Amino acid sequence: MSKKMNRRKFIQSAASAGFLLNLNKPAKTSNSNKTVRWGIIGVGNRGTRFLIDMLKIDELEFPAICDINADRLNQAIDIVKKSKNYTPEGYSGNPYDYRRLLQRDDIDAILIETPKRWHARMSIDGLNADKHVLTDVPGAYTIKECWDLVEAKQRSGKVYMLAENCCYYQQCLAILNMVGKGIFGDTTYAECGYIHEIRRLMFKPDGSLTWRGEIERDLVGNIYPTHGIGPVAQWMGINRGDRFESLVSMCTSHGSLKEYAVENFGGDHPSSKINYAARDMTMTLIKTAKGKIINLQFDQVSLRPHPTTTHFYLQGTKGAFKDEDKEQKIYIDGRSKANTWEPLSKYIQEYDSPIWQRWKEQSADSGHGGVDIFAVYHFLDSVQTGKPAFIDVYDSAAWSAIIPLSAKSIAEGGTVQKIPDFTKGMWKNRKML
Ligand SMILES: NC(=O)c1ccc[n+]([C@@H]2O[C@H](COP(=O)([O-])OP(=O)(O)OC[C@H]3O[C@@H](n4cnc5c(N)ncnc54)[C@H](O)[C@@H]3O)[C@@H](O)[C@H]2O)c1
Numbered sequence: 001m002s003k004k005m006n007r008r009k010f011i012q013s014a015a016s017a018g019f020l021l022n023l024n025k026p027a028k029t030s031n032s033n034k035t036v037r038w039g040i041i042g043v044g045n046r047g048t049r050f051l052i053d054m055l056k057i058d059e060l061e062f063p064a065i066c067d068i069n070a071d072r073l074n075q076a077i078d079i080v081k082k083s084k085n086y087t088p089e090g091y092s093g094n095p096y097d098y099r100r101l102l103q104r105d106d107i108d109a110i111l112i113e114t115p116k117r118w119h120a121r122m123s124i125d126g127l128n129a130d131k132h133v134l135t136d137v138p139g140a141y142t143i144k145e146c147w148d149l150v151e152a153k154q155r156s157g158k159v160y161m162l163a164e165n166c167c168y169y170q171q172c173l174a175i176l177n178m179v180g181k182g183i184f185g186d187t188t189y190a191e192c193g194y195i196h197e198i199r200r201l202m203f204k205p206d207g208s209l210t211w212r213g214e215i216e217r218d219l220v221g222n223i224y225p226t227h228g229i230g231p232v233a234q235w236m237g238i239n240r241g242d243r244f245e246s247l248v249s250m251c252t253s254h255g256s257l258k259e260y261a262v263e264n265f266g267g268d269h270p271s272s273k274i275n276y277a278a279r280d281m282t283m284t285l286i287k288t289a290k291g292k293i294i295n296l297q298f299d300q301v302s303l304r305p306h307p308t309t310t311h312f313y314l315q316g317t318k319g320a321f322k323d324e325d326k327e328q329k330i331y332i333d334g335r336s337k338a339n340t341w342e343p344l345s346k347y348i349q350e351y352d353s354p355i356w357q358r359w360k361e362q363s364a365d366s367g368h369g370g371v372d373i374f375a376v377y378h379f380l381d382s383v384q385t386g387k388p389a390f391i392d393v394y395d396s397a398a399w400s401a402i403i404p405l406s407a408k409s410i411a412e413g414g415t416v417q418k419i420p421d422f423t424k425g426m427w428k429n430r431k432m433l
Contacts, residue, residue, distance in 0.1 A: 034059065034383075034384045037109070038054070038061065038063075039062075039109075039110045040064075041101065042113035042118075047114075049372070056362075066098045068094070069092070070092045073090045073092045077090050108383070111163075112133065116138060119138065119140065127158055133159070133161070135163060136163050137164050138400040140403075146397035147422070153392075153393040154393075159389055160392065162226065162391040163376070164226045164230040166310055166371070167230045167391060168374035170352070180432055180433075183332060183351070185318030187315070187316045189295075190294045190295070191296075194300070195302075197302060197303055197306065198212070202216055207269045208271065213257075213271070220277045221410055222402050222406040223278060224298060229399050237432045238398060239427045241430070241432060244402075245418070246287050247287070248417070249282060249405075249407075250282075250283050251281065251283070254277075254278065279410075280301055282297070283295070284296040284409075289427075318332070318333040322341070327343075329342065330346075359373075390433065393422075394422050398419065398422055401419055
């Protein structure tokens with residue numbers, strides 16, 4: 001997170017000084033020269049960072065930008081103005097102004113970087129307006145939103161992709177490659193999660209709640225599942241030969257967020273008196289149609305040093321992989337010494353993913369170790385060439401459905417919840433990535 005803070009400061013100072021690193025360095029996404037015209041919705045921290053990175057891609061244009069915060073909007077418009085010889089149209093005023101942006105016929109694709117609970121609504125509206133949609137995570141918050149998203153995508157025929165950046169970590173792509181080559185045998189079990197103490201992002205300086213704090217106030221359950229479940233679902237062939245069938249979820253009591261509010265804003269502050277719905281640690285066990293089990297964890301309020309914010313473990317009949325504390329270890333039957341973990345680095349050259357190889361150099365400056373912009377490159381490849389999205393609407397719906405279903409399971413004392421088959425049976429014939 002300290003890296004993030006530095007990046008945020010950099011973006012702010014870079015924008016205000018009118019100086020943007022490497023902005024003129026062109027990059028290509030696919031063999032197509034087709035121009036893609038973007039509408040960007042939400043230019044806070046991530047949206048601005050994406051914009052700066054996307055300005056380096058030479059076949060992109062930015063006719064329109066929307067943000068309810070006029071300062072953020074103007075800053076983003078300035079960034080484009082300084083890099084291109086035109087001024088994007090700005091949309092600001094009320095929360096539904098993005099719909100005016102969607103009415104433009106000079107926009108091919110939208111990037112959604114607004115607070116989480118807006119993602120589904122804006123994606124559905126975007127698809128209904130015949131725009132390709134790239135959205136930050138998660139894709140949706142309710143089962144109805146998941147179905148509406150699937151139906152809107154099917155109706156529109158446009159590209160929809162969830163920008164789950166953790167799927168693009170070099171090690172996650174390499175493990176996907178290895179799974180495809182049968183190195184792990186049959187995969188049977190996985191552990192994953194997002195454990196990242198970000199309480200300070202839940203309060204404004206005066207102690208009132210940010211949108212992140214409001215989500216903690218309102219929602220119980222695994223409210224941010226995709227960073228952990230994304231790579232694991234791809235490794236396990238979810239929606240591609242297998243599917244999530246059911247889940248059960250439990251959580252601890254709530255303590256850390258309230259304690260933080262009392263310590264920082266005093267016991268009399270309204271935020272110190274809220275009974276936050278979200279709990280400290282939430283555990284969810286997911287069972288697949290083929291009988292595999294995934295143990296998914298979520299905690300963004302407990303104090304725990306975290307050199308990485310995600311962790312992964314994969315078990316197969318012929319090998320295992322673990323990624324904790326920045327140390328990635330692997331055991332391969334017949335290659336590793338018996339009962340001994342080896343560094344993944346020993347195998348990375350042999351199994352490095354073609355996806356990583358393709359975009360690693362031009363992504364080096366991007367956020368989260370370069371992976372943030374990978375989603376943009378991959379999405380553009382689909383828009384320009386018609387290839388299916390790497391993280392499609394069925395993935396987005398299945399991964400996001402964990403949010404409401406984990407909440408329901410917890411509310412009912414740990415009941416088993418069926419997970420809808422958003423592919424309606426297509427998972428049986430869809431090929432592994
Ligand atoms: N993938 C990742 O690693 C990662 C990391 C951090 C955040 N995120 C997600 O990215 C998204 C953006 O996060 P952020 O940190 O940039 O948040 P942010 O609060 O800095 O930015 C959100 C922006 O959206 C604007 N906005 C809010 N409602 C709007 C509306 N109705 N119409 C137009 N603009 C609106 C806000 O004014 C703000 O500028 C969130 O969903 C967050 O969960 C993803």
